[in-house]
Amino acid sequence: MRIGELSRRTGVPVPTIKYYVREGLLPPGELSSPNQAQYGEAHERRLRLIRALLDVGGLKVAAIADVLGAVDDPGRPLHKVLGAAADRLGAAGEADDDAEAAAARAAVGELIARRGWHTNESNPAAADLSRALAAMGRVGHGAFAELLDEYADAAEMVARADLGYVDRRVAVEDLVESVVIGTVLGEAVFNAMRRMAHVNASARLYGDDGEERGGNR
Amino acid sequence: MRIGELSRRTGVPVPTIKYYVREGLLPPGELSSPNQAQYGEAHERRLRLIRALLDVGGLKVAAIADVLGAVDDPGRPLHKVLGAAADRLGAAGEADDDAEAAAARAAVGELIARRGWHTNESNPAAADLSRALAAMGRVGHGAFAELLDEYADAAEMVARADLGYVDRRVAVEDLVESVVIGTVLGEAVFNAMRRMAHVNASARLYGDDGEERGGNR
Known part of the structure; x- marks a missing residue:
């Protein structure tokens, strides 16, 4: 298909598609004449992935280029590609060396x-x-570390569900892409659910009608 | 204390502190002479909160101004302030109206x-x-919705832990600020743990030595 059709199918404007090609997020189309490029289903799929990582995952264009570079790396064994992709999805940043960092x-x-x-x-x-x-x-919440094991129980539960899904639903050739999707969008899913569960838990604990803490247990 | 001392204590450069004051994130210091302002412990605490929301929470300056505006709103009842602060921490954005959005x-x-x-x-x-x-x-993972109840179980577990922590450790006057901290930094804690649990679960499932899927159960 031409770039205009790719744009219509994905809702991504033509200049934005060209920008992604320049930044290395999307492979260029195949030239069918000196000024006419053809795009295929792989382009459409990759474009949808880029939009999901940007819009819902909140990743920046440079971070997406980095992660997709790991996804597309053909020379490395699967587990190394998986590790490299996962490592690039973190916050990274420098380690501090104050007392809180050590603790x-x-x-x-x-x-x-x-x-x-x-x-x-x-x-x-x-x-x-x-x-x-x-x-x-x-910020005065060092005691939050008390919750680490409860968080870890929940994280193990989610990780088991995620791995089970991969095992049931994901073909080996889609594994790395699925891990990127699952890591980034799965975080958005869980974070939204945690906020919904907070609303629910505090409605039960403090009452729906805005009574003060402790007034309605 | 003077602004230089506030900068030393928090590690935030003086021009950055002045920028936060201009953007309304940090209240101005109290003028002790026409060109000398004094800052107190409340400023130091607020500055640490701003840095945590920026550096670990990944919030933008405008979003932090918005959330802190809800935190500082004195006229509203507690549960409305809590709700307003929580609502501003989401991704928001427009709703789409395609088949995937409806599903x-x-x-x-x-x-x-x-x-x-x-x-x-x-x-x-x-x-x-x-x-x-x-x-x-x-991006082809509509079947991920199969996991919603497992995610919800884990989210309820985390929300119970969070509410228990608030109940044990947080004074009423710090409640709104603590909810903001817990929502934003708690997400970062859980997301990092989920990725650690993935590494652990896939090491157990696929083996540590990079064997292929299914090779080592």
């Missing part, structure tokens, strides 16, 4: 040991967890 | 009814959930 790293190390998780503190996700806990500590 | 909204409505949740489809978190599910559908 958070220790708490994460203990959590990994206690749960017997096959991962270690240098994993980017573990580093992100340390950063989030350290930030909690700096 | 996603129906799935979310059924989920709310099935769980008996005290919330409804017009809640911003429910709208965010619909958007995330619709995006999944558009």
Whole structure:
């Protein structure tokens, strides 16, 4: 199909499609004449993925280029591509070296040991967890670390559901792309559900009618 | 304290502090002379909160101004302030009207009814959930909706832990600020943990040594 048809099918404006091609997010079309390129279903699918990662996942264009680079890398074994894609989806950022950062790293190390998780503190996700806990500590919520095991129980439950889905529904050739989708959009799904569950839990705890804390248990 | 001391204590550069004051994120200091302002502990605390929301929560300056405006609103009853703060933390964005959006909204409505949740489809978190599910559908993962109840079980577990923490650890006067912190940083904590749990679950399922899917169960 021509670029205009690709634009109509996906709702992405033509100049935006050209921008994604320039930035390396989308492979160029196949030239059918010197100034006419043809696009196929793979382009349509990739374009929908880019929009989902941008709009719902909140990723930036540079981060998407980076993740898709890992997805498209043909030379690496599957588990390395999976790891590289997952590592690029984190917040990254520098590690701090104040007391809260040290306490958070220790708490994460203990959590990994206690749960017997096959991962270690240098994993980017573990580093992100340390950063989030350290930030909690700096705003006076160091005690939040009390909840780590309850969060870990819930995270294991979600991870089991995710892996089961991959096993039932995802073909091997779609595995890496599905992991990117599941990681990014699955976070958006869970975060929205957690907020809905908060509304529900506090309605039950504090009453629907705006009574003060403790007034309606 | 003077602005230089506030900067030293928080690690935020003086020009950045002045920018936050101009943008309404941080109240101005109290003038002790025509060109000398004094800052107190409330400023220090607020500045740490702003940094946490920016660095770990990934919120934009405009979104933080909006949320803090709800936190600081003195005229409204507690539950309305809580609701307003929570509503501003979502992804918002326009609703689409394609087949995937309709299917996603129906799935979310059924989920709310099935769980008996005290919330409804017009809640911003429910709208965010619909958007995330619709995006999944558009990239070929409509079947992900199969996992909604497993995600909901995990979200209820986390929400119970969060509410228990608030009940044990948070004074009423800090409630709104704590809800903002818990919503934003708690998401970062859970998202990092979910990624760690994925690494762990796939190491157990597929083996540590990069064997192919199905090779090592």
